Amino acid sequence: MVKKAVLLPGVGYNCDKPLLYYSGKVLTSQGYEVIKINYDLPQLDIKNHHELRMKLFEEAYRQSSEELSNARLNEADELIFVGKSIGCYVACLLHQRQYTHSRLVLLTPLIETFDLSPDGALVISGLEDPWADAKAIKKRAKDYNNQMIFLHGNHSLEVRGDYQGNLRRVGEVLDALTLFV
Template sequence: MEKRAVLFPGIGYHCDKPLLYYCGKLLQDEGYQVIKLKYVLPDLDIKNNHDQRMVLFEEACLQVQAQLCQYDLNDAQELIFVGKSIGCYVAAKQRVQTYKKAKLLLLTPLIETLTMNIDGAVIFSGLEDPWVNPAILRQKAQEQDVKLIQPHGNHSLEVKGNYHGNLKRIEEVLDALKEMM
C-alpha cells in the first residue's frame, strides 16, 4: 500500500524543527514516504500586511507545485499533508486544487488558511500565538468541519521555560497525527 506524506514548512521553521521533525519521524515509522519541501521566498513584511502575505503564499505555492510534480501523490492510497504556519495555507491550497484526498494536519496556521475548504483538518494553534487572534481562529474553525486544539503556546506551540510542557505539546500533535492515520 502506497502511503505518502508531505511536510510543508513555515518561514524559518524548516522540516528539521521539532514539530515537523517528529511528525516526519512518526510518519516514516508508520511506513509513509515523507516528502520534505523547501521554499526560497522574498523577505517581505507579512505580519500585519495581508497583501504581502498573499504574495508570499502564492510564490510558495508555485515552488511547491514544481516540487510535487515529481511524485504521484494522487496514486497514493493514503496521503497526509502536515503544514506549519504559511505551509498550512500552501498545503490547504494544494488539497483544494489537486490532492483532494489529502488529510490535513495544520500547525499554527495563519487566518487566510481558513478561507479555503479545510473540512476534516486537525488544527493546532497556540493561545499566545502573536500571528493569529485565537477568538477569530475559533470562530472561523466553527464554520468548517475541523478539529481545533488551542493549547497554551506561541507560534511554535512553546511556552518559554516550560520544557516539559513543550514536549507534551509535541506529543499531543503526534497523537493527533497518529489518529489521522
C-alpha cells in the first residue's frame, strides 16, 4: 500500500516548526512518505486584506502544484494533506482540483478555507487565534462533516509563557492526527 502525506506550511510557519515537524514524524511512523513543501512568497500584509490574501493563496497553490508534479500522488492508496494557516487553503485547492481522493488535516485554518467545502477534514484551531476567530470557524466548519478540535492558543496553538501547556497542545494535535490516519 502506497501512503503519502504532504505538509503545507503557513507564512512564517515552515515544516520545521512544532505542529508540522511532529505531524511529519507521526505520519512517517504510520508508514507515510512525507513530502514537505516550501513556498517562495512575496512579503504582503494579508491579515486584513482579502484580495492580497487570495493572491497569496493562489501563488502558494501554484508553487505547491509545481513542486508536487513529479511526486506521483495519484498513485497513492492513501493521501493526506496537512495544512497550516494558508497551507490549509492550499490543501483544499489541491484536494478539489487535482487529488479528490485525498484527506485533509487543517491546522489553524483561515476563514476562507471554508469557502472550499472541506468536508471530512480534521480541523484544529486556536480559541485565541488573532488570524481566525474561533466562533466564525465553528460556524463555518459545522456545515461539513468535520472533526473539530478547539484548543487554547494563538495561531500557532501557543499561549505565551505556558511552555508545558504548549507542549501538551502539540501532543493533543498529534493524538488527534494519529486517530485520524
